[in-house]
Amino acid sequence: MLVRRLGHRFQIYIPLIATTGSMAIRALFPILGAYFFSQEDYVTAVAFVGILSIVGMLAGLEFHSVIIRELSENIVSARYRQRAVFKNLATAIPRVLISSVFIWSLIWPIIGGKLAQPATLILLPLIVFLDLMLCEASRIHNTTGEFVVGTILTNAKNVGWLFILPFILLTGLNVVDSLILSYGFSLIVLIFIFGNDFRVRDLIALPKRGRKNVQRFFLTLRGSIFLLLVGWIGLLNPMVERYMLALSDNIEFTANFFFMGSLAAIAYVLTSNITLIPFHSTLLRPKNLDNIVVVQLMKRILVTCLLVVVGLNVMFWLIPQEYFPENILKKWDIFVPLVIASQIMVIGSFFSIRLYAAKADVKLLAVSIAEFLMRVGLVFLLIRMNTLHHIPIGMMWLTAMMCLIRFFIYRAVNIK
Numbered sequence: 001m002l003v004r005r006l007g008h009r010f011q012i013y014i015p016l017i018a019t020t021g022s023m024a025i026r027a028l029f030p031i032l033g034a035y036f037f038s039q040e041d042y043v044t045a046v047a048f049v050g051i052l053s054i055v056g057m058l059a060g061l062e063f064h065s066v067i068i069r070e071l072s073e074n075i076v077s078a079r080y081r082q083r084a085v086f087k088n089l090a091t092a093i094p095r096v097l098i099s100s101v102f103i104w105s106l107i108w109p110i111i112g113g114k115l116a117q118p119a120t121l122i123l124l125p126l127i128v129f130l131d132l133m134l135c136e137a138s139r140i141h142n143t144t145g146e147f148v149v150g151t152i153l154t155n156a157k158n159v160g161w162l163f164i165l166p167f168i169l170l171t172g173l174n175v176v177d178s179l180i181l182s183y184g185f186s187l188i189v190l191i192f193i194f195g196n197d198f199r200v201r202d203l204i205a206l207p208k209r210g211r212k213n214v215q216r217f218f219l220t221l222r223g224s225i226f227l228l229l230v231g232w233i234g235l236l237n238p239m240v241e242r243y244m245l246a247l248s249d250n251i252e253f254t255a256n257f258f259f260m261g262s263l264a265a266i267a268y269v270l271t272s273n274i275t276l277i278p279f280h281s282t283l284l285r286p287k288n289l290d291n292i293v294v295v296q297l298m299k300r301i302l303v304t305c306l307l308v309v310v311g312l313n314v315m316f317w318l319i320p321q322e323y324f325p326e327n328i329l330k331k332w333d334i335f336v337p338l339v340i341a342s343q344i345m346v347i348g349s350f351f352s353i354r355l356y357a358a359k360a361d362v363k364l365l366a367v368s369i370a371e372f373l374m375r376v377g378l379v380f381l382l383i384r385m386n387t388l389h390h391i392p393i394g395m396m397w398l399t400a401m402m403c404l405i406r407f408f409i410y411r412a413v414n415i416k
Helices: 001-028 028-038 039-052 053-057 062-073 078-090 090-109 118-143 146-171 173-193 200-246 251-275 278-283 293-317 333-358 361-386 387-411
Strands: none
Touching: 001 028, 001 146, 028 039, 028 146, 028 251, 028 333, 039 090, 039 173, 039 200, 039 251, 053 090, 053 118, 053 200, 062 078, 062 118, 062 200, 078 090, 078 118, 078 200, 090 118, 090 200, 118 146, 118 173, 146 278, 200 251, 200 333, 200 361, 200 387, 251 278, 251 293, 251 333, 251 387, 278 293, 278 333, 293 333, 333 361, 333 387, 361 387
16 A cells, blocks of 8 residues: 555656656757857747747647547546547648648748758658647547656657757758757657557558548537637747747847746746646546635645745846856846746636636637737837837736636636
C-alpha cells in the first residue's frame, strides 16, 4: 500500500518535473539568442518560433472540441479512443491544407526575403501535419488520464528542436532556414516515438476513403465552428503585440519586449502546469463541480500565481544588468506588467475551461472576439502614437478586465 501511494505521488509530480525541465531548456533559446543573434535576427527568430509553436493547435481547427468531448465521457473505452484517433486521421488532410495557407500568411511578412534556401519551405506542410498529430496524441493521453505520457510528449515537442538547432547553425545556414529544418527533423523523430496510435497503414488508407473523410471533416467542422474561432483567437491573442511589434521599425524596444515576454511566458506555462493541466479531466466534466473542489482549485491557482509573481520579481531584482545581453536592458516597466498579466491569464483560463465544459460556446466566442479586437486596437493605437512603452501596462489592465468578464459570465451561466 505504501509503495503504491508513493508511486502515485511520484506520478503526480512527473508532469511538473518534466515541464520545469522543458521550460528551463526552452528559456535558453530567447536568452542565448539575445546574446548570439543580431537584434534583427533575434526579433525575427522569436516571432517565427512563436508561430511554429502553435502550428499544430492552429491546424487542429478545434476539432478536439467535438472529438475529445465524446472521448471524455467514455475515457475507459478502448473503442472510443480508437474512434478519436481515427477521426483525427480522417480529417487531417483538409485541416493541414487550410491551416498551411493561414500559417503561411502569418509567417511570410516576418521571414520574407530572409530565407537563404527557399526550398526549406517545402517542409511547412509536413511540420503542420506532424505537429497536428502530436498535439492530438497529447490531448488523447491527457483526456484519458495518462498525464505522464501526455506531458512528456508536449514538452518534448516544445524543446526537441532546440537540440538539433545548434548543429544546423554550425553548417552556416541562416537563422530562419535553421529553425525550419530543426523543427521539422525533431517532429519526425517524435512521431516515431510517440505516434503509436497513428499507424502508417491508416495514413496510407486515408485517400481510399476520401469522400467519406471529406464528409467527416464538414460534419466535425459544423460542431466546432464556434470554438474554432475561440481557439484561434485564443492562440493568437498572446501573440498580437509581439507580431505587430515585429513588423514595426522599433527594433530596440521590440527586442527588450520579446526578452521580457519570454520570461513572462515561462511564468504562465509553469503556473498552468501546476494548477490547471493536472486537473484537466476534472475541469472538463460537463456536470457541476463540488463547491469544495472549486474552492480548493481556486486557492491553488491564486497561491501559485502569487508565489510565481513574487519569486520571479525577486530573481529579476537579484540578476545584475551586466548579466543581461548587450542590447537588452533590465526594464522593470516591461517585466513586471507582463509577469502579472501572465498570471491573470491563468486565472481567466480556469473560467474559460469551465465555460467550455458547460458548452457555452457562443459566450466564449463573444468574449474572445472582444478581447482580440481590443488587443489589436490598443497595440495599433500605441504604436501609431509612438508610445510603445505603455504596451506592457496596457496589456496587464486589458487582461485583468477580460478575466473579470469571464468570471461574471461564469457566474451568470450558473456553473460551479
